[in-house]
Structures are given as C-alpha cells and as structure tokens.
Amino acid sequence: MTGTTQAPYLLRAARGEVLDRPPVWMMRQAGRYMKAYRDLREKYPSFRDRSEIPEVAIEISLQPWRAFQPDGVILFSDIVTPLPGLGIEMDIAEGKGPIIADPIRTEAQVEQLRPLEPEVALPFIKTILQALRAEVGNQSTVLGFVGAPWTLAAYAVEGKGSKTYSIIKHMAFSNPSLLHQLLTKLADAIAVYARYQIDSGAQVVQMFDSWAGQLSPQDYETFALPYQQRVFRQIKETHPDTPLILLVSDSAGLLERMAKSGADILTIDWTVDMADARTRLGKEMIVQGNLDPGVLFGSKEFIRDRILDTIRKAGNKKHILNLGHGILPNTPEENAAFFFEIGKQADQLLAVHA
Numbered sequence: 001m002t003g004t005t006q007a008p009y010l011l012r013a014a015r016g017e018v019l020d021r022p023p024v025w026m027m028r029q030a031g032r033y034m035k036a037y038r039d040l041r042e043k044y045p046s047f048r049d050r051s052e053i054p055e056v057a058i059e060i061s062l063q064p065w066r067a068f069q070p071d072g073v074i075l076f077s078d079i080v081t082p083l084p085g086l087g088i089e090m091d092i093a094e095g096k097g098p099i100i101a102d103p104i105r106t107e108a109q110v111e112q113l114r115p116l117e118p119e120v121a122l123p124f125i126k127t128i129l130q131a132l133r134a135e136v137g138n139q140s141t142v143l144g145f146v147g148a149p150w151t152l153a154a155y156a157v158e159g160k161g162s163k164t165y166s167i168i169k170h171m172a173f174s175n176p177s178l179l180h181q182l183l184t185k186l187a188d189a190i191a192v193y194a195r196y197q198i199d200s201g202a203q204v205v206q207m208f209d210s211w212a213g214q215l216s217p218q219d220y221e222t223f224a225l226p227y228q229q230r231v232f233r234q235i236k237e238t239h240p241d242t243p244l245i246l247l248v249s250d251s252a253g254l255l256e257r258m259a260k261s262g263a264d265i266l267t268i269d270w271t272v273d274m275a276d277a278r279t280r281l282g283k284e285m286i287v288q289g290n291l292d293p294g295v296l297f298g299s300k301e302f303i304r305d306r307i308l309d310t311i312r313k314a315g316n317k318k319h320i321l322n323l324g325h326g327i328l329p330n331t332p333e334e335n336a337a338f339f340f341e342i343g344k345q346a347d348q349l350l351a352v353h354a
C-alpha cells in the first residue's frame with residue numbers, strides 16, 4: 001500500500017515536491033461552524049480551558065480530522081497562548097478575541113518581560129502535538145502555528161483587537177525604539193516557541209502576521225518584515241527542514257515583500273487573484289490559499305468551480321489548497337466537507353473539466 005510509509009501529502013508539497021493534486025486543509029477547520037465543537041464548548045466555556053487542557057484540545061483538533069480527513073491537522077490553540085509565559089496575562093473572550101488587562105505601554109514593562117521557557121510555561125503543547133502525531137500517523141501532516149512579532153505586539157500594546165491600531169502606531173511613530181525592543185523580545189520568544197512545537201511533533205509551522213497588512217509597505221519593512229525574518233532565521237538555524245508558512249491578511253500590496261521573509265510558503269488571501277500572485281511571486285514559490293471563505297455559502301457547483309479555478313490559476317503545482325483566511329462560523333458543515341472532497345479529487349476533476 002502506498003501512502004502509509006511515505007511522508008504525508010502536505011509535508012511533501014510543503015517541501016516543494018510536485019504532486020498530482022494540491023494537499024488541502026482549512027484555516028480554523030476546528031471551531032464554531034462544527035456542531036461537535038459547539039457541543040464541547042458548552043461543557044468547557046473557557047477558551048483557555050479548551051485549548052490548554054490537553055484531552056480537550058486534542059479532541060477539538062481531531063474533530064475535523066475525523067469528519068473530513070484533511071491533509072493537515074492543526075494544533076487547536078491561539079496566537080496569544082504563549083504570552084502569559086513572557087509575563088503578559090491574557091484571556092480570550094467569547095466573540096471578542098484576546099484581552100490583555102495590563103497592556104504594554106512603558107519601557108519598564110518591556111524590560112520586565114521574561115524569556116519564554118516553553119517546557120515550564122506550555123507543557124500542554126507538547127502533550128497535544130505528540131498525541132496528534134500519534135493519532136494521524138502518516139495519513140496527515142501536523143501543523144503548529146505562532147503569531148508574528150508585529151501581530152502579537154499589536155495585542156500586547158492595544159490590549160485587544162483594534163480597527164485602527166492607533167495605540168501601537170502611536171508608539172511606532174513617536175517612540176520607535178521602545179517598540180523595537182518589544183518586537184525583538186517577542187521575536188526571540190516566538191522562535192523558541194516554534195522550535196518547541198517542532199520538537200514536540202509539528203511538521204510544518206505557520207506564522208500568522210494577521211495585522212501586518214494594516215501597515216504601509218514602508219512601515220511593514222520597518223516593523224514587521226525584519227522580525228518575521230528574525231523568527232524564521234532562528235527556526236531555520238536549528239530546524240532547517242521544517243517548512244514555514246507566512247500569512248498576512250490584506251496582503252495584496254505586500255506579496256513581494258512577504259517573499260523576503262524567509263518563509264517557504266506564502267498564504268494568499270482572496271483580494272489577490274491567484275494567477276496574479278503566481279505571476280508576481282514566480283513559478284517556484286509555494287503558495288497557499290486562496291478562496292474567499294464566503295464561497296462556502298454558495299452552491300456545490302459554485303464551490304467546485306471556484307476550487308478548480310484556484311488550482312488552475314496557481315498552476316496546479318507548488319500549491320496548497322486552502323481558504324484565504326479562516327472558515328466563517330456559520331458555514332454549513334456539508335459545504336466544508338465538499339471543499340475537502342473536491343480538493344482530494346482535483347486531479348480527476350481538472351482532467352474532466354479542462
């Protein structure tokens with residue numbers, strides 16, 4: 001039997017192998033659109049419990065695995081999960097996202113941040129990743145993830161999500177050296193954390209710089225890109241063979257700059273036509289994405305056509321099929337199932353619909 005001893009599909013694609021069809025997984029594939037998740041959420045109303053009690057987090061990661069057999073199984077966690085380990089207390093509020101009660105605004109606060117000791121602060125991550133690897137074996141690829149320095153700094157400084165990023169931009173443009181100190185500390189902690197995830201079983205790591213698209217390209221080059229590079233460089237020093245993915249939301253104006261981050265794979269959101277992304281990034285760059293998550297509210301035929309269109313535009317190689325961002329909470333589960341089905345049959349379907 002093939003496929004059981006070979007490296008799993010997503011890992012092979014992430015290493016640059018050319019395959020018959022793109023591997024397929026979905027950002028936020030575990031979560032609120034699944035009834036099984038909503039049921040478990042009633043029993044464990046706190047997000048930190050759901051993501052930090054190993055049995056619960058493992059179960060949540062495996063819900064979409066059992067339902068759809070995606071080519072990637074992602075750790076159920078959050079980008080702010082490591083912050084308490086640096087001394088930044090946080091909670092994740094229902095419908096709101098991360099809340100930091102005592103946001104970082106002063107030099108004294110930045111100085112007090114501790115280096116991350118993941119074995120001490122995040123022992124549950126090791127348990128979760130080891131269990132996921134044991135469960136999926138060579139049938140799927142286990143992904144870890146981290147937040148990027150700019151995006152984690154945005155939460156740490158603003159204290160919560162923001163529409164305008166006024167507080168962190170105030171810091172960036174009036175006291176840049178303070179922000180650079182914070183970004184440096186975060187970058188080093190994130191690299192340590194990513195290495196720990198890899199040592200615990202993550203085979204691919206995705207870094208989310210979700211809010212870096214809120215920066216002008218010039219400021220992206222000052223406050224986001226050098227710290228993405230710092231994290232990726234440090235990971236590659238010790239783990240050169242682990243593929244690294246970068247996501248930036250609203251990144252249409254930044255693709256060429258993202259390509260300088262050191263990531264092996266770039267996530268493309270749906271504001272960019274995949275054919276344009278391919279032209280702008282070249283044939284060799286591995287791209288991931290990029291369906292509008294809203295497409296999953298359409299008919300089966302519509303979903304199928306958009307998937308095949310995306311695969312063709314990516315050139316049907318060096319591509320990981322995904323949404324351009326997380327699946328939306330009210331998405332019908334059968335449409336999520338259909339997304340995976342079509343992705344897995346793409347080689348046959350593309351031949352038929354050519």
Ligand code: CP3
Binds near residue numbers: 027098
């Ligand atoms: O893909 C997966 O299955 C892993 C799940 C995952 C979560 N957070 C779980 C979660 C991932 C990859 C993240 C990363 C994350 N967290 C990002 C980067 C990705 C992106 O969206 O750009 C960001 C910006 C955060 C911060 C955060 N945490 C937000 C904005 C929210 C949503 C607030 C809301 O309720 O809409 C959270 C909470 C959160 N993290 C939820 C989930 C499933 C929702 C809470 C719940 O299910 O009760």
